[in-house]
Amino acid sequence: MSALYNYVLNLADNTLILGQRLSEWCGVGPFLEEDLALTNTSLDIIGQAKMLLELASEIKGDDETADDLAFMRDQHLFKNVLLVEQPNGDYAQTMLRQYMIDVYHVYLYEELSNSSHEKLAAIAEKSLKEVTYHKQRSELWIKRMALGTQESHKRMQNAMNHLWHYHHELFESNDEIDELVQQGIAANPEELHKKWDVEVKDLITQTPLEIPTTGWKATGGRVGHHSEYLGKMLCEMQFLQRAYPGCEW
Amino acid sequence: MINKIKQMLAQVTDPEIPVLSLGDLGVIRNIEVDDEQVIVTITPTYSGCPAMEVMEQDIIDILTKEGRKVGLPTKIKVETQLSPAWTTDWITDKGKADLLKYGIMPPSRSGKIICPQCKSKDVELLSQFGSTACKALYRCTKCLEPFDYFKCH
Numbered sequence: 001m002s003a004l005y006n007y008v009l010n011l012a013d014n015t016l017i018l019g020q021r022l023s024e025w026c027g028v029g030p031f032l033e034e035d036l037a038l039t040n041t042s043l044d045i046i047g048q049a050k051m052l053l054e055l056a057s058e059i060k061g062d063d064e065t066a067d068d069l070a071f072m073r074d075q076h077l078f079k080n081v082l083l084v085e086q087p088n089g090d091y092a093q094t095m096l097r098q099y100m101i102d103v104y105h106v107y108l109y110e111e112l113s114n115s116s117h118e119k120l121a122a123i124a125e126k127s128l129k130e131v132t133y134h135k136q137r138s139e140l141w142i143k144r145m146a147l148g149t150q151e152s153h154k155r156m157q158n159a160m161n162h163l164w165h166y167h168h169e170l171f172e173s174n175d176e177i178d179e180l181v182q183q184g185i186a187a188n189p190e191e192l193h194k195k196w197d198v199e200v201k202d203l204i205t206q207t208p209l210e211i212p213t214t215g216w217k218a219t220g221g222r223v224g225h226h227s228e229y230l231g232k233m234l235c236e237m238q239f240l241q242r243a244y245p246g247c248e249w
Numbered sequence: 250m251i252n253k254i255k256q257m258l259a260q261v262t263d264p265e266i267p268v269l270s271l272g273d274l275g276v277i278r279n280i281e282v283d284d285e286q287v288i289v290t291i292t293p294t295y296s297g298c299p300a301m302e303v304m305e306q307d308i309i310d311i312l313t314k315e316g317r318k319v320g321l322p323t324k325i326k327v328e329t330q331l332s333p334a335w336t337t338d339w340i341t342d343k344g345k346a347d348l349l350k351y352g353i354m355p356p357s358r359s360g361k362i363i364c365p366q367c368k369s370k371d372v373e374l375l376s377q378f379g380s381t382a383c384k385a386l387y388r389c390t391k392c393l394e395p396f397d398y399f400k401c402h
Contacts, residue, residue, distance in 0.1 A: 033375055033376030033378075033386060034376070036376060036378050036379070036380070036386075037376050037377055037378035040378040040381070040382040041378070043295075043297035043298075043299075043382055044295060044296055044297050044382055045297070046297050047293075047295060047296025047297025047298065048296050048297070050296070050297070051296060051331070119331075121332070122331035122332035122334075123331060125331070125332050125333070125334045126293070126296060126331050126332070126334040126335075127296060128334075129334060129336075129402055130295060130296060130382075133377070133400075133402075136377070137377050
C-alpha cells in the first residue's frame with residue numbers, strides 16, 4: 001500500500017480509537033458537565049476520524065469505504081499508536097492521555113494545514129480549531145489535579161508513571177514518512193517531537209509532577225503490533241457491522 | 250433563480266437551533282444551477298456535528314418540494330467544502346440577534362458575555378461544552394438561570 005495511505009491511516013486510526021475510548025465515558029463521567037464535555041470532545045475526534053478515513057479510502061481507490069475501514073478491519077491492520085488504545089483508567093489517566101494527544105494534534109494539524117496535499121491540508125485546517133479548544137480543557141485538568149489535593153496529585157502522578165512511555169510512538173519516523181516530509185505532504189515527526197517536549201515539560205514544571213526515568217518506550221502500533229486492549233475494544237465497536245454487514249438505522 | 254433557491258433555503262434551519270437558518274448560520278458556500286441539476290455547497294460547522302447530515306437532507310427535501318413549483322431541475326446535489334474552515338464570524342447579524350432572543354448568547358469576539366434572560370454581565374462558566382459541541386454552558390449569577398453560549402470558533 002502507498003506511503004500516503006499508511007500515513008493517513010495512522011492519523012485516522014489514532015482519532016478513531018481515541019474517540020471510541022472517550023465515548024466510553026458517556027453517561028458515567030464524574031459529573032454531568034464533564035460528561036457532556038468529554039463526549040463532545042469525543043464527537044469532534046470521531047468527526048476527524050471520519051474525514052481522515054474517507055481520505056484514506058479515496059487514496060486506496062478500491063471499493064473499501066471509510067465504514068469498511070472502521071468496522072470490518074482486523075486488529076493487526078490498525079495503525080494507531082498504543083497510547084490511544086490504553087484503557088481510560090481513572091479521570092487522571094483519561095485527561096493526561098488527552099493532554100498528550102491534544103498537544104500533539106495542535107502541532108500536527110498546524111503543520112498539515114500547510115501540506116502540499118490539498119485535502120489533507122483542508123482536514124487539518126478544520127480540525128485545528130477543535131483540538132486547540134480541547135487542549136485548553138485538558139491542560140486545565142492537568143493543573144487542577146496535579147496541584148489539587150494529595151489524592152488528586154497521587155492519581156495524576158500514577159497516570160504519568162503509566163502513560164509517559166507511550167508518547168514517543170507519536171513521533172516515530174520511517175523511510176516512508178521521511179519521503180512524505182520531503183514532498184511537503186507530511187509533518188516532520190522530529191520537529192513535532194521538539195515542540196511537544198517544550199510545551200509539555202513547561203506545563204509539568206509548573207506542577208509537582210515528576211517524569212518517570214525508566215527509559216522504556218512503547219512501540220509497534222504503526223505495524224499492527226497492538227496491546228491486548230485493542231482487540232477487546234474492536235469486538236465491541238465492530239460487533240454490529242460484523243454480525244449484520246451493511247446494517248443501517 | 251439563485252435568489253429563489255436562497256429564499257427556499259431560508260426555510261431550512263439548524264435542527265438543533267431551530268431559530269437559525271442555514272444562511273444565517275453561514276454554512277452555505279455556493280449555489281449553482283443549470284438545466285440539469287442544482288448543486289448546493291455547504292461547509293461543516295464542527296467535524297463531528299450530527300446536525301450536518303440532517304441539514305443536507307433538509308436542503309434536498311425543500312428544493313425538491315418547492316423547486317417543483319418554479320421549475321427547478323429535479324436533480325439536487327449537496328457537496329461539502331472543508332476549506333476555508335467555517336467560523337462563527339460567518340453567522341449573520343440577524344442570526345446573532347435571533348440567537349439572543351432565543352436564549353442562546355451569540356459568539357462574542359470581545360469576550361463580553363451577558364445573560365440572554367436578564368442581560369446581566371455577572372455570569373460564570375459552568376462547562377466548556379454545553380448541549381452541543383458548538384456551545385459552552387454558563388450560568389447567570391444574578392437571575393441564576395443557566396444558559397448556552399455559542400462559542401467563537
